[in-house]
Amino acid sequence: MTRLTRRQFTTALAAGAAGLAMPSYLRAQDKPKVVVIGGGAGGATAAKYIARDSDGGIDVTLVENSETFTTCFFSNLYLGGFRDFRSITHSYDTLVSAYGITKVTGMATAVDRAAKTVTMADGTSIPYDRLVLSPGIDLLWDSVPGYSEEAADVAPHAWQAGPQTELLKAKLDAVEDGQNVVMVAPPNPFRCPPGPYERASMMAHVLKAKGYTNSKVIIIDPKDKFSKQGLFQPGWEKYYPGMVEWYGPDVHGGIKSVDVAAGTIETDLDTFKGALLNIIPAQKAGAIADGLANDSGFCPIDAATMRSTMDEAIYVIGDASIAGDMPKSGFSANSQAKIAAMNVRGDLTDSKVFPAKYSNTCWSLIETDDGVKVGAQYEPQDGKITSVTSFISQPDEDVALRKATYEESIGWYSGITADMFG
Incomplete structure (x- = not known):
């Protein structure tokens, strides 16, 4: 056995203590x-x-x-x-x-x-x-005239989950019958293409469940079309008649300004007023x-x-x-x-x-047990990740299939979060 001198032992001990004090990385x-x-x-x-x-x-x-x-x-x-x-x-x-x-x-x-x-x-x-x-993502605050990081405390974006999500929920729950929610949807490309329209569905669901059918969810969109449009719009007509209004750029003509204190969004078409403004600006990495x-x-x-x-x-x-x-x-x-x-x-x-082989599915809930989905498989082709097969829910699906789609999404969430976090 090799014996350490007292000096060697002290030096080794000090080195070990220093190592313990250092971050593991x-x-x-x-x-x-x-x-x-x-x-x-x-x-x-x-x-x-x-x-x-x-x-x-x-x-x-x-x-x-x-x-x-x-x-x-x-x-x-x-x-x-x-x-x-x-x-x-x-x-x-x-x-x-x-x-x-x-x-x-x-x-x-x-x-x-x-x-x-x-x-x-x-x-x-x-x-x-x-x-x-x-x-x-980071948010491009000035992509919506009059919006800012400070304004998000009044008119939440909730496109980065956490406190903003809780704030949006609290403000939605405070909306009274006859008051409106006005959303500004983001331009392409952005996180979760069906997300704003599922959100509009959930907002309408909350208002309808309270009997607030005199309230509206108004979407001011810079895009002339959106993900799952052929599924969301018939769903809104079925479940929330007269409660969800979508305005594309050919109708509203462009956003001139947002005043979060006044709760207004001015467009070429009209000035929209909401007890809740949900502004989702443009995005970047x-x-x-x-x-x-x-x-x-x-x-x-x-x-x-x-x-x-x-x-x-x-x-x-x-x-x-x-x-x-x-x-x-x-x-x-x-x-x-x-x-x-x-x-x-x-x-x-x-x-x-x-x-490499990639895949994606995006599920959305329109109303209780009415889930829809879109997805694809992808492979690298000609220097680009390219869709090789795809699928989307159909407008005429029966209630059993829509419920099964929703239940599938619940299982997927459990599975992916276990995959992410162990």
Whole structure:
């Protein structure tokens, strides 16, 4: 047995204590390092699959500014009273305890691509060999004249789930009979294409359930058509006659200004007044990805890997990416994360990489037990993620099928959140 001198023992003890005091993402020197920024459907999934499938061979750090994550998908069902807030809010505990992922709660403020480090708001720096960016969206406040980040405290967007979701719910519940809700829908491209129209359905559901049939949900849309339009509009006529009004740009002529204090939206057609204004502005990739975005505000990627076209050490997944035919959705982000995770492992451990195949389904609830869906399978073709097969609910489906579709969505939510958070 080798004996340590007292000086050697003291030195070793001090070194060990220093190691314990250091964050784990600075201690693991013997493994390749992956940093994942963003803990949603893309980031949480990527972190889990990289850690799990590398069998501990990769040191994974997940950076997310919140202790828990509230999903945007299914937040409309909370708004409509079909779920409680706790059911759409999830913990990272299992990712840490079961998969050995280091969770850093804080804001990532910069990426030094030359040094391969991520700078945190507190000044600490996290090194990486590969970086996965899944920062979601930032809102372009001035895309709606008169709207701002401060105005969102009065006229919530609730397009980034959490406190805004709860605020929108509280304001909806405070609407009285005869008062209107006025929504400004976002321009393309944006997170969850059917989302604003499912939200309008849930708002109408809440008002109708109270007997407030003199109230309206008015949608001012910058687009001349929208996702599942052939399903939503007949649904509104069936369940909420006279309660949901949709105005495209050829009718309203454009938004001139929003006055959140007065509760008004001025258009070329008319000035609409609402006891609740729900303003959803235009969007871009989360700010941490700015250096990897093109003029669209989103990040181009290699269709076969989700690797940034601007930096081979970085992958961009979810809403921040330009993913060809795939919509910006939780399902899409989860699917893309698995392709990125596979390729990250291939980069760092020489594990086998298989051809990319992606999928997406978006479910929407129009009224109790009346669910509809749209989706597709995708493959890389000619440098783009391309739809190869697709499906959509039909207007003439019977009630049993619509109920089954809704129940399918409940099962999917349970499944995807278990897949994301372990």
